[in-house]
Amino acid sequence: MGKVVLGMAAGLAVVACAVATVMVGKRVRSRKKWRRVVRVLRDLEEACETTVGRLRQVVDAMAVEMHAGLASEGGSKLKMLLTFVDNLPTGCEKGTYYALDLGGTNLRVLRVQLGGERSPNLDQDVESQPIPEHLKNGTMEDLFDFIASSLQQFSERKENGSGQSQLMRELGFTFSFPMKQTSVSSGILIKWTKGFAIENMVGREIAGCLQQALTRRGLNMRVAALVNDSVGTLALGHYHDADTVAAVILGTGTNACYLERTDAIIKSQGLLTTSGGMVVNMEWGSFWSSHLPRTSYDIELDADSRNPNDQGFEKMISGMYLGDIVRRVILKISQETDVFGPVSSKLLTPFTLWADSVAAMHEDDSPELTEVARILKRDLEIQDVSLKVRKLVLRICDVVTRRAARLVAAGIVGILKKIGRDGSGGSTGGRSRSDANIRRTVVAIEGSLYTGYAMFREYLHEALTEILGEDMAQHVVLRPVEDGPGIGAALLAASQSTQTVDSVQQP
Numbered sequence: 001m002g003k004v005v006l007g008m009a010a011g012l013a014v015v016a017c018a019v020a021t022v023m024v025g026k027r028v029r030s031r032k033k034w035r036r037v038v039r040v041l042r043d044l045e046e047a048c049e050t051t052v053g054r055l056r057q058v059v060d061a062m063a064v065e066m067h068a069g070l071a072s073e074g075g076s077k078l079k080m081l082l083t084f085v086d087n088l089p090t091g092c093e094k095g096t097y098y099a100l101d102l103g104g105t106n107l108r109v110l111r112v113q114l115g116g117e118r119s120p121n122l123d124q125d126v127e128s129q130p131i132p133e134h135l136k137n138g139t140m141e142d143l144f145d146f147i148a149s150s151l152q153q154f155s156e157r158k159e160n161g162s163g164q165s166q167l168m169r170e171l172g173f174t175f176s177f178p179m180k181q182t183s184v185s186s187g188i189l190i191k192w193t194k195g196f197a198i199e200n201m202v203g204r205e206i207a208g209c210l211q212q213a214l215t216r217r218g219l220n221m222r223v224a225a226l227v228n229d230s231v232g233t234l235a236l237g238h239y240h241d242a243d244t245v246a247a248v249i250l251g252t253g254t255n256a257c258y259l260e261r262t263d264a265i266i267k268s269q270g271l272l273t274t275s276g277g278m279v280v281n282m283e284w285g286s287f288w289s290s291h292l293p294r295t296s297y298d299i300e301l302d303a304d305s306r307n308p309n310d311q312g313f314e315k316m317i318s319g320m321y322l323g324d325i326v327r328r329v330i331l332k333i334s335q336e337t338d339v340f341g342p343v344s345s346k347l348l349t350p351f352t353l354w355a356d357s358v359a360a361m362h363e364d365d366s367p368e369l370t371e372v373a374r375i376l377k378r379d380l381e382i383q384d385v386s387l388k389v390r391k392l393v394l395r396i397c398d399v400v401t402r403r404a405a406r407l408v409a410a411g412i413v414g415i416l417k418k419i420g421r422d423g424s425g426g427s428t429g430g431r432s433r434s435d436a437n438i439r440r441t442v443v444a445i446e447g448s449l450y451t452g453y454a455m456f457r458e459y460l461h462e463a464l465t466e467i468l469g470e471d472m473a474q475h476v477v478l479r480p481v482e483d484g485p486g487i488g489a490a491l492l493a494a495s496q497s498t499q500t501v502d503s504v505q506q507p
Contacts, residue, residue, distance in 0.1 A: 033338070034337075037336075037337055040333050041392070041395065044396070044399055047295040047296075048293050050406040050463070052466045054291060054293065055407075055409065055410040055467050056467060058292060058410035058411070058414070059413045059422075060417070062289075062411055062413075062414025062415070063414050065078045065287060066078060066080060066282070066414070066418045067418070070267060070280070071267060072267050077287055077312075078284060079281070080267075080280055080281075080282060080283075081178070081179070081228075082181055082268060083231050083257070083281050084181050084183050084184040085227065085231060085235070085492060086262075086273035086274065086275045086277060088239070088259070089235050089238060089491040089495050090239075091117060091118025091119075091239060092116055093114045093491060093495055094114050094115060094116040094494070095114055095170075095494060095497070097111070097112050097169070097170055097172065097491075097494050097497075098111050098112075098151065098171045098221060099171065099232075099489040099490035099493065100171065100210075100489070101174040101229070101483075101485045102131075102173075102176060103251065103253075104176065104193075104195060105251075106130055107129055107130075107150055108127070108483070109150055109151055109154040110486040110487060110490060111124065111125045111155070111158050111490075112490040112491070114491075118239065118240070124483070126483060126486065127154055131146075132146070136196045136197065137197050140201040140204065143201075144209050144210055144212070144213035147210065147213065148213035148216065148217045151214070151219065152217050152219055155169070155221075168220050169220065169221045169222075170221070170222055170224040170494070170497050171224060172232070173223050173225070174228070174229050174231075174232045174485040174486055175206050177192060177193055177194070178190040178191050178193065178283050181281075184226070184492070185223055185224055186206075186208070187205070188203060189202050189204055191307075193311055193314070194253045206226060207223040207226045211223055224492075224493040224497055225489055225495075227488070227489050227492055228281045229249050229484075229485035230256055230282075230485075231247070231257050231279055231281060232485035232486065232487070232488030232492070233444050233446040233484030233485055234247035234257055234258075234259070234444055234484075234488065235484075235488035235491050235492050236481050236483075236487050236491060237442065237443075237444025237481050237484065237488075238444075239488075243440045243441060243442045243477075244442040245419065245442065246259070246441075246443045247443065247444040247445070247481075248411075248443060248445050249445075249446055249447050250318070250319075250408065250446070250447035251318070251447030252318065252319050252320045253318050253320060254285050254408075255282065256282045256411065257280060258279070258280060258282070258418075259278070259279055259280075259419075260279075260280045262278050265278065265280070282415075285313055285314030286310060286314070287312070288312040292407065293403060293407075294312075295325075297329060298316060298325065301321060301324055301325060301328060301350070313411070317407050317408050318449070319356075319447070320354075320355070322355045322449075323351070323353035323355050325400050326397055326400050327350075327352065327353040327380065329396050329400070330380065330382075330396065331343070333392075339385070340376075340382050340385060341383060341385070344380060344381035346380050346381045347381065352380065353380060355449060357379050358400070358401065359452065359455070360375060361394060361397050362394065362398060362455050363454060364394070368387060372394060398455070401455055402459045404456070405455075405456045405459035405460040405463065406459060406460070408460050409460050409461075409464040409467060412443055412478075413464065413468060415443075416441060421439065422468060422472065423438060423468060423469070438475045440477065441475060442477045442478075442479050443476070443478050445479065446480070446483075446485060450478075450480060464476065
């Protein structure tokens with residue numbers, strides 16, 4: 001009996017040792033796995049680092065590129081396009097005006113009624129509908145027929161029975177893609193961005209294409225103003241606050257414009273305006289500098305995009321791309337470890353994760369991060385990950401978003417530096433501040449990344465203060481503007497209709 005007991009004891013000891021060995025092995029493998037995860041995360045953090053010193057280098061690079069783009073055509077990655085908008089809305093505009101806002105995701109149709117006095121609450125009607133994906137790669141005629149049809153249906157609903165439907169209406173058209181303006185109401189498409197790729201339209205006159213579609217529909221409307229989304233936002237910002245000198249779009253895509261002195265636009269010497277200034281459309285999505293913190297994920301994303309080797313700044317900061325950077329980091333970890341489980345087909349597919357999902361995960365403050373788990377499952381088919389892994393995703397979202405927001409802040413300060421509103425006196429060699437001489441500066445901002453993503457907005461403001469310093473930052477106001485591109489286009493159509501002579505002349 002004793003031998004049996006001893007034998008059983010020995011057997012149990014062997015089993016216990018085996019179990020212990022397995023458990024130790026699992027812990028060792030788990031530690032190795034998380035070391036690989038930590039390494040990927042640390043590499044991402046280092047590659048996305050945006051110290052104040054680095055951001056100031058981006059500021060200087062932006063200002064230099066702006067100067068170069070104003071000096072000569074093709075002299076800079078920044079297009080620095082003339083808009084022929086030299087007088088911004090003042091609040092004196094009267095009448096009923098329509099506007100179209102063609103963005104990267106939606107078409108917005110608007111009607112604005114102006115009473116001749118500046119009002120914080122404009123009388124407006126707005127409708128929005130998604131742009132069908134097939135139109136983004138279809139024909140020019142199909143796209144503009146869709147736009148004209150939407151406008152026709154909208155105007156018939158708004159003016160039915162009013163006795164006004166036969167009156168000639170003036171229309172503002174916000175076209176949120178790079179174009180070379182030939183007047184305030186005409187311009188030529190330079191290239192598509194934001195996922196559009198209609199081949200037969202590059203090089204065509206945009207307002208003319210819309211006007212033809214309106215005529216085909218029997219609409220008694222005239223395109224009075226053709227503007228970029230940032231220009232429309234600046235117009236609305238200036239309508240509300242005369243200190244507004246620049247505007248930034250932070251949505252699916254990104255862009256910026258600002259009010260420049262005409263004598264600083266060297267490439268158009270002899271350009272005359274009654275105001276002595278003109279709004280310049282920067283097309284800042286194409287900005288590039290060696291000081292930008294580019295990662296391997298950015299390089300891969302660029303290669304997989306519809307416009308490789310282009311829009312480098314936009315691909316680091318705009319809503320169309322932030323989600324895909326996060327997806328690529330998660331995919332990298334999935335390929336090196338099994339913390340996310342099997343690699344799904346959605347995780348392998350570019351542009352399946354969008355910025356609104358990143359924002360929802362980033363701002364999930366529930367104890368178990370249930371929103372993170374839900375979005376991972378819905379968007380990337382990642383099932384039932386641990387809380388530890390959900391926290392990892394939260395950190396990835398934070399790193400990518402923080403970099404984007406801080407780069408936007410540097411871009412804004414670059415504009416302020418160019419026009420002498422950053423407190424440095426326009427020089428790179430130090431700051432001379434006198435509060436008595438510092439003008440209040442307002443930058444209008446439109447887009448869901450800023451208005452709907454609290455962490456993005458917080459990081460942007462934080463970086464702006466770090467770059468400018470607290471004393472100077474208090475003189476700079478970032479003002480959110482709702483429906484800026486569309487309402488601003490209507491305001492510019494109104495301001496153009498009230499002018500009896502052209503205010504912009506070229507020799």
